[in-house]
Amino acid sequence: MRRKNSMIILIGKRLLFFSVPLIAALYFVYEVIFGLDFSFSWMFASMYAAIIGLSTALNYRHMVIDESVESFEKLEAQISKGRWNVVEKEENRLVLRPKFDFPYNKLSKDVVEAEYSNGSVKMSGPHYYLDKLVKDIRGKGSIWTRRATSVITALLILILVSIPILGEMGMFWKIKMIRHNSFVKKVEEIEFKNTSKPGNSVVNTNNYGYGAEDGENIYYVEDHLNLIKADKDLKNRTYLIQKPSGSGINRLNIVDDWIYYMSGQSINRIKTDGTVNEIIYKQGYLLDINIEGGWIYFINFSDRFYIYRMDLNGRGLERFLDVESSDISIYNGRLYFSHEQKDEDKGSIESIGLDGSDRRIELEDYARDIVIDGSYMYFISDDYGLYRANMDDSSAPELLVGQKISSFTITDMGIFYSIHGEEVGYPGDGLYLIQKDGTGNQMYYETFSVEGLTKVGKWLLFHSFEDNQYLTLKRIDLDSGEIELID
Known part of the structure; x- marks a missing residue:
């Protein structure tokens, strides 16, 4: 002793x-x-x-x-x-x-x-x-x-x-880039035709991209592990990916007849008929994957949350912006990003052209889950409240919901959102609905651990727990407002 x-x-x-x-x-x-x-x-x-x-x-x-x-x-x-x-x-x-x-x-x-x-x-x-x-x-x-x-x-x-x-100095990431460039040479180089449309909506991307759609079908994730293809009425379902365990599937984007998705630390793509499932990137976790104009934009977790991009075949990987970002989204040919200003202890929302020019400050505030709807910018600030700011004037952002917001999405019915649970934080508890101007706030559906708010077609999909503590996938008909369980 x-x-x-x-x-x-x-x-x-x-x-x-x-x-x-x-x-x-x-x-x-x-x-x-x-x-x-x-x-x-x-x-x-x-x-x-x-x-x-x-x-x-x-x-x-x-x-x-x-x-x-x-x-x-x-x-x-x-x-x-x-x-x-x-x-x-x-x-x-x-x-x-x-x-x-x-x-x-x-x-x-x-x-x-x-x-x-x-x-x-x-x-x-x-x-x-x-x-x-x-x-x-x-x-x-x-x-x-x-x-x-x-x-x-x-x-x-x-x-x-x-x-x-x-x-x-980014030396470790440079080594990863060398490995990526060597790996991606083996990936088939595909010529895409329709790259003018985004791969998914920003509201879906902000909610982990658990669903996306093309002109004929809806694609969504079930139980975090399975990728399902269905028609616009969510019928005639086909499993493109079905597995009992492993890395989850999220951040869906669709270009031509390819579905891009993230699984663990890799970006994969699979054809919409379920064939040719391949990896195009496998160098670490990524955030806020946006596909626009033939490029994949993302926040690189492995390199200080800087903003990167690469083409749809995984080639041309480059640092697009050396800013430690907490959120990115793309609207009308501009990339919006949120970050903390150096040595000033305050947040900033900026935008920049996709050619890397015309960088400008849009709003001085902390933000995540940035959504632009009409002349308003909606976002969750550092106090986790839901705000909106009029982009046509310089007035201060308006607080819509003072509770701690877990996630939200904007639909024709209004803004659906959930609040941080007392025990788990995210996912959130309860599904609420408020109008875009902040009026009519109400509990829309009492449930627990709401996540993956996904707007596809006329539907709003989401996962949540019921009293039996069993995770289920539900849908809201945005025309009628009815809620039902997806079997």
């Missing part, structure tokens, strides 16, 4: 005397010297502390070892070569403190005790120091060996310290 407590104290001292100063020094290097554009991440601080803590547990555990030595004088001669300070000397006994291992040796005051008796020396102290002392006694701790060890240690520290710097 005493040794265990001693180890805990040792690790605590190591963290206090070494980890904290190191983290402070790294913060200074990253923020002040390099001026990197990110706040110091506690992820790196935790990583450094964990590595140092593990290293301490392994290398600085207290040990007692015996080593053969000719005499006490020989022992003293071997250790008096500039590597150790003799802090205490008695007959046949030495207490040593290392001159190396800066700065820990200056802060911790750890020592090694060496007691000679009958041709051997009994040494006790941290394993790391005992190992160095034994090499000195055996004559194996040459200056070249020590220099080589120092160089290797310095390189390891340099690599460790460089991790966030390389990440900020």
Whole structure:
């Protein structure tokens, strides 16, 4: 128990005397010297502390070892070569403190005790120091060996310290891009004809794109795993994808006779007749996938939430905008994006042409799930309230719903929305309806864990739990307002 407590104290001292100063020094290097554009991440601080803590547990555990030595004088001669300070000397006994291992040796005051008796020396102290002392006694701790060890240690520290710097420079993502470009050469290059229409509506994209439609059919996701094709009345259903488990299906978009969808960390495409299911991208999670004008636009989770795009065959992958975005949507040939303004602690909604020109500020506010309907912009702000702003004037946004909104969609009946559940947050509880001007707010359907609001044809689809806690898919007829379960 005493040794265990001693180890805990040792690790605590190591963290206090070494980890904290190191983290402070790294913060200074990253923020002040390099001026990197990110706040110091506690992820790196935790990583450094964990590595140092593990290293301490392994290398600085207290040990007692015996080593053969000719005499006490020989022992003293071997250790008096500039590597150790003799802090205490008695007959046949030495207490040593290392001159190396800066700065820990200056802060911790750890020592090694060496007691000679009958041709051997009994040494006790941290394993790391005992190992160095034994090499000195055996004559194996040459200056070249020590220099080589120092160089290797310095390189390891340099690599460790460089991790966030390389990440900020986008080096890891550049490696992923090289892998993607190599992979996508094997994907068949298809020539698309009808690229003038968006792959899905923005209101559906904001709600994870669980449904989309073309001129003849509706395509939607069931139980997160199955992709179904049906006619406009949601009849004559056919399973294009059906699986019992695995990565979910979401973010549907349709171009010509191809359905694009996301599954796990990949973008797939499948023909509308269920054939030729293939991957065109597999480099990480993406957000807000919008297809417009032959390009796939998305927020790249793997590269600091910057906005990327690539063509419909996965080629031409490029960073479209180096802004850490929380939301994107496309209207009338312009990409709208929301982000936090640098060093100003406030949000901004901007837009830019799809050719990368004419960037301008539309509204200074935090926003997600941006929807433009007529002359109004609807969005959820940082307080999770539902707002609308008149784009024709500069008046302040108008609060429509003051509760915390989980999701919403706009239909001809009005705005359907759900609110954050008390326990789960998202998905939301209850389905509510309010008019676009904020009047007539009402509970439309009492249910739980509402998600995937999807407007296709004359229907509004959504998943939710009933009292039996069984997830079911439902539809609202937007002409009659009737709700029914989809079997």
